[in-house]
Each structure stands twice: as C-alpha cells, then as structure tokens.
Amino acid sequence: MKTQATFYHAGCPVCVAAEQTVAGALDPVRYVVEVVHLGEKKDRLPEAESAGVKSVPALVIDGQSFHINHGAELSALK
C-alpha cells in the first residue's frame, strides 16, 4: 500500500519551486502525492492545521509536517 503525501501550497513562487522539485522528486512507487492549493481550497485549512502545518509550502508525509522554505503563513490564507 502506498503512503499518502500531501503537498500544501498557495501558488506562490516559493511554493511552485518546492512542488516541482521536492514533491515531484518523491518515489512514485511508495508515495501517492496530492497537491492542495490552500488559497483555493480553504475547506482544507483545518486538515492542514491538524497535521501541524503553519506555513506553505509544506509537505505532510505519514502525518508528519515538513515546512519547505517559506512562502506564506497559513493565517494569511484565511
């Protein structure tokens, strides 16, 4: 069974670089990567916050949140 990885972003340049390079570099054999634009899908904000996401871009793998560089605070997207 593949592990769920969720990449949260807000369309910012820092986010795009992280998405294309880091999220895109994950092993497709082991991971299913979902990309979520939190600026467009505000209903996913609570889920991201529950996973520990404080800013975007962030990658949540196996319930662990990893903030990759810094584009925007989650609070700026509400």
Add this chain to the structure above:
Amino acid sequence: MKTQATFYHAGCPVCVAAEQTVAGALDPVRYVVEVVHLGEKKDRLPEAESAGVKSVPALVIDGQSFHINHGAELSALK
C-alpha cells in the same frame, strides 16, 4: 543519468526526522541522495553555503536549496 540530491544535517532530532522521511522518500530511480553531517564535516560548509543553505536540515536538489523545518543555523556549526 541520476540527479544529485544532497541532504545536509547536523544530527539534531529535526534533522533526523527530515532525513528519514523526506530524504528517504526521494525516488531512487531518479535521484542519488548523499547525506552530509555538517557538524562532523565542516569542510563541506562552504559548498553548502554556495548552494544557498542557511540552516539545517536542508535538501539541495539540482542546485536549488530547500530548508526543511528548522534545526540549527549554519553559523552555529562553524
């Protein structure tokens, strides 16, 4: 030809989590991942700085630096 990815860390708990989860999740078909402990290999500090690394843990892929969460400033390792 595989792309070089370098994961810089300093042995901190934040670093270990990022190494095991993010660096370990990269696609082995497309990437060769080198793990460098900058606390032990201070001679690699200039190279990390040239790649834009400011703090550890950080992942450099294709010359782009991605800071993953925050363990320690590079200046603290000198």
